[in-house]
Amino acid sequence: KxxxxxxxxxxxxxxxxxxxxxxxxxxxxxxxLRWYKQDTGRGPVSLTIMTFSENTKxxxxxxxxxDADTKQSSLHITASQLSDSASYIxxxxxxxxxxxAFGKGNQVVVIP
Amino acid sequence: xxxxxxxPSRVICKSxxxxxxxxxxxDFQATTMFWYRQFPKQSLMLMATSNEGSKAxxxxxxxxxxxxxxxxxxxxxxxxxxxxxxxxxSFYICSARASAGNPYEQYFGPGTRLxxx
Numbered sequence: 001k002x003x004x005x006x007x008x009x010x011x012x013x014x015x016x017x018x019x020x021x022x023x024x025x026x027x028x029x030x031x032x033l034r035w036y037k038q039d040t041g042r043g044p045v046s047l048t049i050m051t052f053s054e055n056t057k058x059x060x061x062x063x064x065x066x067d068a069d070t071k072q073s074s075l076h077i078t079a080s081q082l083s084d085s086a087s088y089i090x091x092x093x094x095x096x097x098x099x100x101a102f103g104k105g106n107q108v109v110v111i112p
Numbered sequence: 113x114x115x116x117x118x119x120p121s122r123v124i125c126k127s128x129x130x131x132x133x134x135x136x137x138x139d140f141q142a143t144t145m146f147w148y149r150q151f152p153k154q155s156l157m158l159m160a161t162s163n164e165g166s167k168a169x170x171x172x173x174x175x176x177x178x179x180x181x182x183x184x185x186x187x188x189x190x191x192x193x194x195x196x197x198x199x200x201x202s203f204y205i206c207s208a209r210a211s212a213g214n215p216y217e218q219y220f221g222p223g224t225r226l227x228x229x
Contacts, residue, residue: 002155004155036220041203041223041225042222042223043116043118043205043207043220043221043222043223044156044205044220045220046217046219046220049217089155089156099158100158100218102155102156102157103155104153104154104155105153105155107153
């Protein structure tokens, strides 16, 4: 079973609308959680990184939340733009090693 | 911000030939670089971890004689796919961890699309 589960797998939203992506993880002991944006055919680009003590972090129109007790995170996209169409990947790191656990991504398509 | 480049971005080769992919950290030194493979609509899968000046550590199931990794300097790691087969066709992505700065951050390259015919 994957240590990082993301939902929904894909969604279509109208330009200008908001959306929220979910990430549940089982990685333990927890070190940090990152959200990446990956455009088709490109490498992932970091949006946010949160450690255990942080429960929210923003990067422009992207706001990530973290509940380390329930092992859940969300990524909220405000006022979506066509350029937000991409896969959003939740990545969790365990303490003590270099290893990253990747979710399969939330595929977001923004339509005009 | 930190930039990682990969070359080539896209390569098509014939079955049985070898292909080299370069990963460079352009504005920082990276003691550790990572190589991933990604199939369509799948997660990135770690293939190996390379530390500058030492042998790479391969993940279970990844053939080290087939995927040769060299990390000869603090800014360059190479992945050579030897005797490539069509099933090696994939998207290969490297990432680099900076020697200084945020210890949690990995910077990803733009990826290399390998197609083996």
